[in-house]
Amino acid sequence: xxxxxxxxxxxxxxxxxxxxxxxxxxxxxxxxxxxxxxxxxxxxxxxxxxxxxxxxxxxxxxxxxxxxxxxxxxxxxxxxxxxxxxxxxxxxxxxxxxxxxxxxxxxxxxxxxxxxxxxxxxxxxxxxxxxxxxxxxxxxxxxxxxxxxxxxxxxxxxxxxxxxxxxxxxxxxxxxxxxxxxxxxxxxxxxxxxxxxxxxxxxxx
Amino acid sequence: xxxxxxxxxxxxxxxxxxxxxxxxxxxxxxxxxxxxxxxxxxxxxxxxxxxxxxxxxxxxxxxxxxxxxxxxxxxxxxxxxxxxxxxxxxxxxxxxxxxxxxxxxxxxxxxxxxxxxxxxxxxxxxxxxxxxxxxxxxxxxxxxxxxxxxxxxxxxxxxxxxxxxxxxxxxxxxxxxxxxxxxxxxxxxxxxxxxxxxxxxxxxxxxxxxxxxxxxxxxxxxxxxxxxxxxxxxxxxxxxxxxxxxxxxxxxxxxxxxxxxxxxxxxxxxxxxxxxxxxxxxxxxxxx
Numbered sequence: 001x002x003x004x005x006x007x008x009x010x011x012x013x014x015x016x017x018x019x020x021x022x023x024x025x026x027x028x029x030x031x032x033x034x035x036x037x038x039x040x041x042x043x044x045x046x047x048x049x050x051x052x053x054x055x056x057x058x059x060x061x062x063x064x065x066x067x068x069x070x071x072x073x074x075x076x077x078x079x080x081x082x083x084x085x086x087x088x089x090x091x092x093x094x095x096x097x098x099x100x101x102x103x104x105x106x107x108x109x110x111x112x113x114x115x116x117x118x119x120x121x122x123x124x125x126x127x128x129x130x131x132x133x134x135x136x137x138x139x140x141x142x143x144x145x146x147x148x149x150x151x152x153x154x155x156x157x158x159x160x161x162x163x164x165x166x167x168x169x170x171x172x173x174x175x176x177x178x179x180x181x182x183x184x185x186x187x188x189x190x191x192x193x194x195x196x197x198x199x200x201x202x203x204x205x
Numbered sequence: 206x207x208x209x210x211x212x213x214x215x216x217x218x219x220x221x222x223x224x225x226x227x228x229x230x231x232x233x234x235x236x237x238x239x240x241x242x243x244x245x246x247x248x249x250x251x252x253x254x255x256x257x258x259x260x261x262x263x264x265x266x267x268x269x270x271x272x273x274x275x276x277x278x279x280x281x282x283x284x285x286x287x288x289x290x291x292x293x294x295x296x297x298x299x300x301x302x303x304x305x306x307x308x309x310x311x312x313x314x315x316x317x318x319x320x321x322x323x324x325x326x327x328x329x330x331x332x333x334x335x336x337x338x339x340x341x342x343x344x345x346x347x348x349x350x351x352x353x354x355x356x357x358x359x360x361x362x363x364x365x366x367x368x369x370x371x372x373x374x375x376x377x378x379x380x381x382x383x384x385x386x387x388x389x390x391x392x393x394x395x396x397x398x399x400x401x402x403x404x405x406x407x408x409x410x411x412x413x414x415x416x417x418x419x420x421x422x423x424x425x426x427x428x429x430x431x432x433x434x435x436x437x438x439x440x441x442x443x444x445x446x447x448x449x450x451x452x453x454x455x456x457x458x459x460x461x462x463x464x465x466x467x468x469x470x471x472x473x474x475x476x477x478x479x480x481x482x483x484x485x486x487x488x489x490x491x492x493x
Binding site: 040065074076077078079080081082098099100101102103104106107108109110111112116121122169170171172173176177193199202205 | 270271272273274276277279280281282283286287288289290293341342344345346347419420421422423424489491
């Protein structure tokens with residue numbers, strides 16, 4: 001029995017093709033501008049002088065991010081009408097009929113995963129393709145990734161396979177919400193902050 | 206940033222209501238309003254109706270930031286976790302206490318003891334409203350807001366606008382001894398504190414491009430022009446208030462001009478706080 005569904009993301013394998021993002025939009029019939037899974041392009045750095053030689057000291061990698069179905073879902077805690085709940089298997093869902101559209105959960109989520117849906121005038125987010133998962137299939141984003149950079153499963157099992165790292169620049173401190181997420185960092189991720197890296201595609205995400 | 210106008214209007218109006226309630230109520234219910242020199246304004250009922258009017262406006266304004274306002278009655282169901290639920294509850298408590306006090310004054314029910322007791326209950330509910338308003342925005346996920354600036358800013362807005370409204374509505378004596386000086390001084394100190402709070406703390410909150418890291422939150426859209434406008438308005442209000450104090454608090458040759466000057470101080474202070482609040486929301490914007 002699954003206690004907490006979780007995503008695994010391999011930043012060292014991701015090429016930034018955004019197939020996951022498109023598969024999510026397609027499967028969930030999301031309007032233009034509404035993204036439940038987003039691929040952040042992290043870039044930074046400059047030239048660095050080593051001895052008498054100038055060499056490029058840059059970082060460039062991608063972070064694919066959706067709702068992390070947190071163990072401590074701060075979005076649900078902030079919701080004044082209890083429109084956000086957690087299933088027994090850990091998947092966090094929004095009950096659209098209860099949502100009053102105050103949008104405080106958008107501020108509360110450290111991962112910027114909750115998005116306003118102008119079509120329903122309520123907030124929306126990744127629901128882990130729970131109907132597919134219940135039927136024994138994989139979430140659309142996981143199935144679509146050509147690099148197998150995404151995986152899903154029970155958090156405890158994923159930890160056994162991939163370890164327990166939940167942090168990569170520029171994700172916030174995981175203690176804020178205890179995300180159900182395992183990350184294999186890109187080799188340059190630990191240099192990102194020092195080299196002044198920043199999300200380079202804000203207009204897309 | 207402009208899309209957050211309902212929250213700007215609600216928070217400023219709510220904070221003005223609490224400040225006016227405390228700054229007008231304390232002299233009225235603790236005898237200071239009857240001290241020599243105070244004109245007493247429109248009486249206790251008038252003061253309470255003014256506060257209730259502000260609260261009614263704040264309540265209506267709060268609905269404008271909801272996309273499904275007809276479901277707003279459900280907002281009290283998450284009192285265990287949500288500061289928004291607690292904010293609404295404290296707003297309702299405050300309205301109920303001020304309403305009960307106004308009803309007692311209107312019908313002449315109870316003596317001064319009951320009036321004082323109800324006033325204190327209302328004051329505590331008002332302070333709880335300010336606290337819950339502040340805590341609502343102090344989320345670890347929004348480092349820009351999760352700092353001392355948020356509660357300081359909200360309580361100072363209440364103090365500045367409340368003190369200015371109290372002096373404006375109670376009026377100043379044209380002759381004889383004045384009990385107004387402490388309130389004028391408080392209003393001036395509030396303006397100075399609000400200026401210092403804005404000048405010292407806002408820059409590290411991103412107004413000049415600094416962005417708390419690491420974060421998946423997009424850069425803020427707060428304009429540094431709003432920051433400058435706010436500082437200018439607070440200084441302008443403070444200069445006029447200082448001039449009133451220096452010229453004998455409304456007595457002497459300035460007497461005719463003092464009501465207009467007090468009104469100008471209130472308008473400048475309110476405009477400064479509105480400008481600061483737009484900046485506050487702009488620093489951590491939500492997508493449209």
